[in-house]
Amino acid sequence: MKRTLSSALGPRTAAATRPTIKDVAARCGVHPSTVSRALSPAMKHLVAADVAERIQAAANALGYRLNMAAKGLRTGRSGLIGVLAPDIADPGFPPVLSGIADQLNAQGYATIVVDVGRDGSEQDLVDRLIARGVDGLVLATVTLRDDVVQHCLDAAPPVVLVNRVDAAGLLPSAASDDAAGMRLAVEHLVALGHQRIGHIAGPQHISTGARRRGGFEASVRVAGLAARHTPVEVAETYTRAAGREAALRLLARRTRPTAIVAANDLLALGVYDALAAAGLACPGDVSVVGHNDMPFVDMVSPPLTTVRIAQRDMGEAAARLLLDRLAGRETTTDHIVLAPELVIRGSTIARGPDRSAPPR
Template sequence: MSATLRDVAAAAGVHAATASRALNPETLGMVNPATAKRVREAAERLGYVPNPIARSLKTNRTLSLGAVVPDITNPLFAPIIRGIEDVAVAAGYNVLIANTDNEPDRERDQVASLRARQVDGLILATARIEDPVISTLIADKVPIVLVNRVEPDLPIFSVAGDDASGIRQALRHLHELGHRRIAHIAGPSSTSTGVVRRRTFQLEIGELGLAAEDCPIVEAASYQIEDGAGCLRTVLDEHPGVTAVLAANDLLAIGCYEVLAERGLSCPADLSVVGFNDIPFVDKVWPPLTTVHVRHYDFGAEAARLVLEQLRDPAISPKSVLLSVSLVVRGSTAAPPDR
């Protein structure tokens, strides 16, 4: 017969309630460290395994969180999920991951499925501006955190990077190298990241005294490599004087590499390329990609902490966390060919 909580408590010389608190990451802080250590050692010695079903019946919680991402194959979401899991698991929670393929109907169904499983809170990494799912969750008072976007007009917790700062840093880097004809491959206008980065690009070229006609903007249909390639073809065909491209994410930038290769052009000798996000392996492509580093692991970790805060105190006021970003200069940028 497997050991029970009462067996652990008796072996540690404490009350069963104390043993329960010592073995629950959420209440561990309520127990004297020496006592908690004694309880843990007794549990290990007896081979005690907590019963999550019994705990959920007692606390009216499932000790699980839902994480919803638009494209699980996109490398930027791996560190976000890792950050969520590290914080959640340390607090005694499991994480259920759902992929939406950035489709509204699938997102609605996946969120409904997670709610049917009675997850205690949700973390949404979706970026679509018009998202009725979010309004429904707020109305239903579901503990929720948005990742990689900020909604200043909604009473909701969120974690995002400083996209505006990232675009400014990238543009100023190119300007300091001598570039005056800089194209922007923008993200979809249906996404918050696409809108913010595009708007900042437009404002910053004005601040730098660059002519709008010399700094074209081509919008990608999605944040995928093939769309980056298609946009650069448009730039090269319609704006042959461009000497640098600032892409709204790294996958769009990698698409630019493909087009340069097919047209016999060199990066950065013929065209400098800058990405955004610093996803894994962009330092391994050739040339290594200059990009804006975004702290995606911290996105996930902070989002999980915010959900747990809401579970501990449902009356807590919503807040937005804006994390700093930094430009990482690598081999894909250099002075323009006419310098």
């Protein structure tokens, strides 16, 4: 029946040509511009109520759908937002993405997500998105030494950063409070009696890597731990394999730490691998803390103690930041910082004889 209907209504060739505003106008005996007004919520008040209703009905009957390309061409706005992701397959990213998309969809925007991958040039992808006429950009990829920032400031539509910040803090951003997260982790371990705490840092050209390392170093200093008891090894990428290598280097040091704070859950899983390889038990010999609370780290063995960051909120905040800019609202809060939360599971236990933590 539906088939019959559509073919009966198809005014053109068999290959269903989508009806345009003209078709609707012809069917109602009015001018296309009137149809345009009747169908646009903002201009509808200019059209007589009965006419508007007739037009609406005709549009429905024909199955008329607005052609966004044409509208975009005329108005200069595409309703498209570009999102640059470092790696869609990273289990930490989907919640962020979903937060972004929800907010944006609600306002009628669609998102184009582009996975940068290891080879693709970020610059080039940004340009391609701009060619597509995106109204704004959300970057989850920026590194600290990055020309894309300048490039965007120069000639691009509004841009916001998510889960990252740029070196100079020029671009608005939504990110977790990395320093606070590390403080939570370190304080937890110190309270458990750990005195020698190592850190597996993330890539230092990425803001989370650098800031979490900074947070770690500040926290252990505050806790009064000596630098030689708080070694740091840097992992070149946020991967399980890189975490394993870095942890192996850390464990090979003269005085082995009794606890390790990883910059990321993936790295923490690599630490698990390294401990297994070294014949050490977690948490028996070494306690481990991760960061991000990505899905299913509660199921690994032992369940990972980690710093949960508000990924969905982060995405939503970034989207709102962007929407503000798109609407011309220049908000004062350019850098939204989300509070992290410590999730204690099975990978951390008290150290040695002094089970009772100092009252502090």
